[in-house]
Amino acid sequence: MPASPKSEPRPNPDALDDKSPSATDDARRDRYEQLLAEAQAIKGVSLWKDAWRRLRQNWAAMGSLGVLITVSLLAFFTPLLPLQSPIDQDLENRLLLPPDSTVVYLGQREALRFEANSLKAQLARYDQRLDQLQQERAQAATAEEFAAVDEEIQQIRESENPLLQLWHRPGPLSQAMIRIRLAIFGDWSLPSWAGTDALGRDLLARLFWGARVSLIVGVVATFVSLVIGVTYGAVAGYAGGAVDAIMMRIVDVLYSVPFIFVVIFLITFLTEESIKKTYLEPFGINQIMIFYVVIGAIYWLTMSRVVRGQIISLKNEQFVEAARTIGASRARIIFRHLVPNVMGIVIVYLTLTIPAVMLFEAFLSFLGMGVQPPDVSWGLLANEGIKVITPIRIYWWVVLFPSTALALTLFALNFLGDGLRDALDPRMRTR
Amino acid sequence: MFLLRRLGWMLITLWVVYTISFALMRAVPGGPFSREKQIPEAIRRNIEARYKLDRPLVVQYFDQLRPLVTGRWENGRLKAWPDFGASFRLEDYTVNEVIAQGFPVSATLAIFALVFALMLGLSAGVVSAVQRHSPLDVSFMAAATLGIAVPNFVLASLAIVLFVFVLGWFPAAGWGTLKQIALPAICLGAPIAAYIARLTRTGMLEVLNRDYIRTAYAKGLHERRVIIHHALRGAILPVVSYLGPAAAGVLTGSIVLEQIFSLPGMGNHFIEAANQRDYTLAMGMILVYTFLLYVMNALVDISYAMIDPRIKLQ
Numbered sequence: 093m094p095a096s097p098k099s100e101p102r103p104n105p106d107a108l109d110d111k112s113p114s115a116t117d118d119a120r121r122d123r124y125e126q127l128l129a130e131a132q133a134i135k136g137v138s139l140w141k142d143a144w145r146r147l148r149q150n151w152a153a154m155g156s157l158g159v160l161i162t163v164s165l166l167a168f169f170t171p172l173l174p175l176q177s178p179i180d181q182d183l184e185n186r187l188l189l190p191p192d193s194t195v196v197y198l199g200q201r202e203a204l205r206f207e208a209n210s211l212k213a214q215l216a217r218y219d220q221r222l223d224q225l226q227q228e229r230a231q232a233a234t235a236e237e238f239a240a241v242d243e244e245i246q247q248i249r250e251s252e253n254p255l256l257q258l259w260h261r262p263g264p265l266s267q268a269m270i271r272i273r274l275a276i277f278g279d280w281s282l283p284s285w286a287g288t289d290a291l292g293r294d295l296l297a298r299l300f301w302g303a304r305v306s307l308i309v310g311v312v313a314t315f316v317s318l319v320i321g322v323t324y325g326a327v328a329g330y331a332g333g334a335v336d337a338i339m340m341r342i343v344d345v346l347y348s349v350p351f352i353f354v355v356i357f358l359i360t361f362l363t364e365e366s367i368k369k370t371y372l373e374p375f376g377i378n379q380i381m382i383f384y385v386v387i388g389a390i391y392w393l394t395m396s397r398v399v400r401g402q403i404i405s406l407k408n409e410q411f412v413e414a415a416r417t418i419g420a421s422r423a424r425i426i427f428r429h430l431v432p433n434v435m436g437i438v439i440v441y442l443t444l445t446i447p448a449v450m451l452f453e454a455f456l457s458f459l460g461m462g463v464q465p466p467d468v469s470w471g472l473l474a475n476e477g478i479k480v481i482t483p484i485r486i487y488w489w490v491v492l493f494p495s496t497a498l499a500l501t502l503f504a505l506n507f508l509g510d511g512l513r514d515a516l517d518p519r520m521r522t523r
Numbered sequence: 524m525f526l527l528r529r530l531g532w533m534l535i536t537l538w539v540v541y542t543i544s545f546a547l548m549r550a551v552p553g554g555p556f557s558r559e560k561q562i563p564e565a566i567r568r569n570i571e572a573r574y575k576l577d578r579p580l581v582v583q584y585f586d587q588l589r590p591l592v593t594g595r596w597e598n599g600r601l602k603a604w605p606d607f608g609a610s611f612r613l614e615d616y617t618v619n620e621v622i623a624q625g626f627p628v629s630a631t632l633a634i635f636a637l638v639f640a641l642m643l644g645l646s647a648g649v650v651s652a653v654q655r656h657s658p659l660d661v662s663f664m665a666a667a668t669l670g671i672a673v674p675n676f677v678l679a680s681l682a683i684v685l686f687v688f689v690l691g692w693f694p695a696a697g698w699g700t701l702k703q704i705a706l707p708a709i710c711l712g713a714p715i716a717a718y719i720a721r722l723t724r725t726g727m728l729e730v731l732n733r734d735y736i737r738t739a740y741a742k743g744l745h746e747r748r749v750i751i752h753h754a755l756r757g758a759i760l761p762v763v764s765y766l767g768p769a770a771a772g773v774l775t776g777s778i779v780l781e782q783i784f785s786l787p788g789m790g791n792h793f794i795e796a797a798n799q800r801d802y803t804l805a806m807g808m809i810l811v812y813t814f815l816l817y818v819m820n821a822l823v824d825i826s827y828a829m830i831d832p833r834i835k836l837q
Contacts, residue, residue, distance in 0.1 A: 348536050348820065350812045352775040353793065357544060357805055360797045451674050458676050458779060459794055471674075478680040478783060486688050495677040503672035 139436065139516075146515040153511020156504035163501055167303040171269035174277040175297040176284070177258035179466050180204070182292035188480065188487050189288040196294070197279040198258065206254065210279050214254045215271075222248060260301075260466045287489035290480045295473075295490065299497055302468040306498070309383060309469070310450040314442060316388025317449075321395025322438060326426050328396070329403030340400070343393055351390045352455075358386055359461050383462065387452055391445050398441060402434040436516040443509035447502045454498055470498040526821070533817045540813050541591070544806040545584055591810075607807030610796075618807035625789035626811075628698060629781070632788060633773045635708035640715035640769070645755075645762070647716070648723025652731065652758075653750060663720060670717025676779045679710040683783070698786050707784045711776045715769045719762050726758030733757070756830070763827050770819035774812055 147153055166173070176196050185201075199211035206214040225245050232238035250256075255267055262270060286295035328339040362382050406412065407430065415429050454471025456462035458478075463469040473494035480487050578586070590606035607618035647667070651660040670678075686692045686706060693706045730736065731754055739749045778790035785791070789808060796804035 345532070345536050345539055348532075348813070348817055349540055350771060350774060350809070350816050352778070353809045353812050354540070354543065356793070356797050357547065357809060360805070447672070454674055455676070455775075455779065458674075459782065461797070474674075474677055474680065478676070478683075481680065481683060481688070486684055488684060491680050491684060495673075495681060499669070499673045499677060502674070503669065506668065506672050 143436070143512075143515040147511055150511040150514065152507050153515075156507040156511070159500065159504040160508060163303060163504075164307060166300065167307050169269070170300040170304060171259075171262065171266045172273050172276075173300065174273060174281045175300055176281045176294035178297040178301040178468060179260050179293060180258050182288075184292075186284075186288045186292035188290055188292075188490070189284060190487075191285050191287045191489055193283045193285065195283050196281050198274075198281055199254070199279060204257065211254055211258065212274050212279050215274065218248075218252055218254055221252075286493045287487070289473075289476055289490055290487075295493055298468050298473060299470075299493060302470050302473050302494070303497065303501075305380070305463055305467055305469040306450055306453060306471070306501075309380070309387070309453045309463075310446045312384045313387035313449045313453070314391065314445045316384055317391035317395060317445060318438065318442060320388065321392030322399050322431060322434075324392065325396035325399030326403050326431055326434075329400035330407055330422070330426050330430065332404070332407075336400070340397075343396060347393055352452075355386055355390060356456070356459070356461055359383075359456070362386075380463065380467070383453070383456075387449055391449060395438070395441055395445070398437060399431075399434055402437060403430050406430055406433055440509065440513045440516055443505060443512050447505040447509070450498075450505070451502060470494050470501075474498065525824075529817075529821050529824075533814070533821075536817065537810060537813055540809055541588065541806070542584075544802075544809060545587065605810075607810070608803050610801055610804045618804050621792055621804060622789065622807060622811055625787065625792045628786055628788035629777050629790060631704065632708055632711065632777055632780070632786065633770075635704055636712035636715070636773055636776075637766075637769065638712075639708055640712035640719055641762075643712070644716040644719025645723055645759075647720040649727060649750060649755065651720065651724045652727030655728065660724075664724070667717040667720045670713050671721075673714070675710055675714055675776050676783060678713055679707070679780055679783045682706060682710055707780045707786065711773060711780050714776070715772055718765060718769070722761045722765055723758060726761050727754060730754050730757040760827070760831055763823060763830060767820045767823040770823075771816055774816065 177198065180201065182201055197210065199206035199214055200209050202209065207217050208214075222245065225241055225248070229238060229241040229245065232241055255262060255270055259266070259270065282296060284294045284296060286299060289295055289298065324339065324343075328336045331339075359382065403426075412425060412429055415425050420429070450470075453462055453469060454474065457469050457471030458475045460475070463472055465472065474491070477487075477491035477494055480490055587608065590608065592605065607622070610616045610618050610621060647663045651663045654660055683706075687694070694703055698704070736749060736754055739753045740746075744753075774790075777788060778794060780786070781788040781790040782794060789811070793805065793808045795801070796808065
């Protein structure tokens with residue numbers, strides 16, 4: 093901002109001062125309003141806007157971003173899509189079918205014994221039955237009658253809901269989405285464009301439902317590592333001295349532990365039946381949650397080192413001094429003043445950690461220690477694909493499609509991470 | 524001095540790993556001898572007494588730690604060091620025997636993979652840097668990015684379909700001949716080669732503009748000599764420092780590849796041990812892996828200092 097035109101009008105209010113107090117006030121207000129307007133007219137380019145502009149020029153990163161958004165949206169809206177059941181097995185007629193384009197209708201398999209071989213009809217009957225029972229319950233005269241009907245309702249909910257037969261434990265949101273899908277598309281579902289697997293399940297549907305698990309594991313586990321890493325690194329960096337030295341030595345020791353092996357060991361323990369029953373299930377912890385925490389607990393090491401380095405270079409800046417002067421607590425300085433300033437580099441590491449975590453999930457699922465069937469994930473699908481490889485016949489689709497989906501997503505995430513690194517931290521460009 | 528300090532840290536790390544694994548092992552209710560079949564109380568107590576599982580935890584902790592430090596002695600002769608004890612599930616095998624069986628396989632696989640990765644990665648990186656922006660460069664770098672993004676078990680399964688079943692160039696399984704080693708080693712080395720290629724390329728690009736390269740050209744040296752002798756030496760540092768993580772990557776990758784190609788290596792035994800809940804075997808393997816990783820990292824640091832005399836070992 094140029095200084096000279098600003099200082100020039102300043103004598104004016106003083107000159108007006110002699111005439112009348114109200115005129116002075118008005119003039120001063122005008123002056124302030126003018127200043128305010130000028131200040132508002134200046135548009136600063138924030139770090140984020142700057143980074144976004146740079147990112148937009150990087151077509152590879154933007155393409156990857158597009159791919160990732162598409163994959164996430166598809167994964168989120170999977171229950172709405174006209175897909176076949178991901179878990180319904182057909183061992184007689186649909187074993188390892190190559191990709192074809194015959195349309196399939198939900199509930200058409202005879203052995204399901206659905207009304208008119210249609211899921212829609214069966215669901216309607218189920219709803220009607222439930223309605224009827226609920227009316228009965230409302231009209232129940234005695235408490236005993238009420239309890240009896242109530243029990244029957246519970247039983248029907250658990251055992252006769254046709255949605256539970258075709259999908260693996262869908263949550264309330266997924267169930268609602270499946271119902272919407274049934275209302276829109278009916279029983280019609282996409283043909284097995286990706287073929288079927290060794291148990292006669294549709295691979296396309298499994299790919300979509302597997303994407304949900306794979307993506308969620310990647311994001312949540314990375315988030316866990318983010319929370320641990322940023323907190324640990326920020327505290328160590330800000331504290332400095334002996335505390336920093338001890339905390340970083342711990343990280344050094346953990347760094348040289350081959351964690352994959354410890355994790356496999358750990359998961360073996362935590363999934364032992366007796367442990368699950370006594371310690372985990374009462375708290376509602378299941379295998380996937382163990383997974384999040386365990387994976388998150390490994391990947392924080394790099395994050396904490398990076399954050400610590402940044403915090404050390406920031407902690408003597410003036411804005412920290414200022415915060416300390418006005419009496420901000422240590423925790424407040426760390427989390428309100430310092431941590432937001434390292435977010436750029438943290439985001440870069442985040443985008444590079446997510447693919448690593450997804451790869452790790454695939455790796456563990458591949459070894460049979462990750463996501464357990466009937467849940468599906470891409471790693472599990474790839475593993476199932478490899479299991480059916482035989483010299484006699486090549487079922488190429490069970491290997492190719494899950495692998496491609498996994499590779500494409502990881503590819504996009506890597507590209508986006510590289511692009512973000514260039515955009516947010518141009519100094520690191522050469523690395 | 525450097526080596527001594529490294530040794531000290533290694534011992535601390537191994538001790539930490541041992542303690543964590545011990546704590547985990549003992550946290551599991553039901554010991555190694557609780558099977559589906561209920562055994563009478565008296566017999567169970569006898570077995571536990573035989574394996575000294577009835578003593579206080581602290582005593583057990585040191586009981587298991589001692590043979591790890593001193594080894595097993597018979598008639599005044601050192602029989603095994605460190606002694607990991609007997610395998611819980613594989614009858615008549617000590618953990619040492621299992622490791623001795625698996626280690627050569629895994630080591631051969633890892634060495635072949637690393638050599639392959641270095642050769643391919645370095646040459647691809649150098650070619651890309653020298654012929655910058657040529658179609659060759661672009662295709663190499665696209666392949667490298669793909670190599671980093673594709674998990675090696677996916678690569679391995681696609682390679683099996685293609686090279687074993689469609690083309691029939693390689694045998695599907697087995698161990699011993701070079702032909703049998705080649706395919707798993709290539710699959711294991713490919714992601715590392717991709718990383719090395721990228722590192723070499725950036726390093727070379729940085730170095731090629733330096734004055735001393737121009738001087739070398741000005742002296743009238745042959746291009747090949749300038750690149751291999753002068754430029755590559757300066758560009759190779761990041762690659763050397765990456766070899767530590769690469770070694771870790773090879774160790775973990777070998778678990779998967781040994782599964783896919785059903786090789787009788789350590790990784791295969793480790794997964795077996797974890798699935799069978801053979802805790803002594805799993806713990807012994809973790810300790811061996813930690814040790815290997817530490818040695819690799821120390822070697823990398825030493826070679827780093829040898830290549831670049833400005834770096835002091837600390």
